Amino acid sequence: MSTEQTTAADGFSYTLARTLDAPAAQVWRAWTTPEQYARWAYCAPGSVEMDVRPGGAWKATVVTPDGGEFPMTGTYAEVAENRRLTIAMDVPGKPEPEKMTVELAPEADDRTRLVVHQTCGTAEERDMAEQGSTMLLDSLTAFLKA
Structure with a gap:
């Protein structure tokens, strides 16, 4: 997995990239199917509900390691x-949602290059979001191998 952190005029960003052993359609379904x-x-x-279309709503309740x-x-x-x-993720106390982009690019042998990018308001928010996204990608990788 590769990681890049940047500080731009409009915020603090991170980019995570990973090659997954699954075709893009399978990775897409993992991100867009509630089950x-x-x-x-x-x-x-x-707890997961998804209306996967531009402007469609989603919701989920994440359970932390401590319960x-x-x-x-x-x-x-x-x-x-x-x-x-x-x-677009609603953040309490912020007027605008935080946006995270997930890009999928097919590669040879039914593999997919996945890139996650997010810009946050502070370095602390970026670091927390990056840590959470890294955990998600680790879990997604294991899920796709199962």
């Missing part, structure tokens, strides 16, 4: 099936 997403994204059973629950909501800003998904 599959719940299995690898640390979600409480039955705490963190409800999340948002919308889909961009949906290009099997290629690109931009997820």
Whole structure:
């Protein structure tokens, strides 16, 4: 996995890249099917709802390693099936949602290059978001191998 952190005029960014042993359509389904997403994204059973289309809403309750629950909501800003998904996440106390982009690029031998990019307001928010995304990608990798 490769990681890049940057500080731009408009915020603090990170980019994570990973090559997965699964075709892009399978990786897409893992990100956009509630039952599959719940299995690898640390979600409480039955908490994931997805309307995967531009402007469509989503929600999920993430369960932390210590058993705490963190409800999340948002919308889909961009949906290009099997290629690109931009997820807008509502953040309490912020006027605008945080956006995370997931890009998929098919590679040889039914592998997929996945790139996650997010810009946050502070270095601390970026570091926390990057840590969470790294955990998600680790779990997604294991889920796709199962």
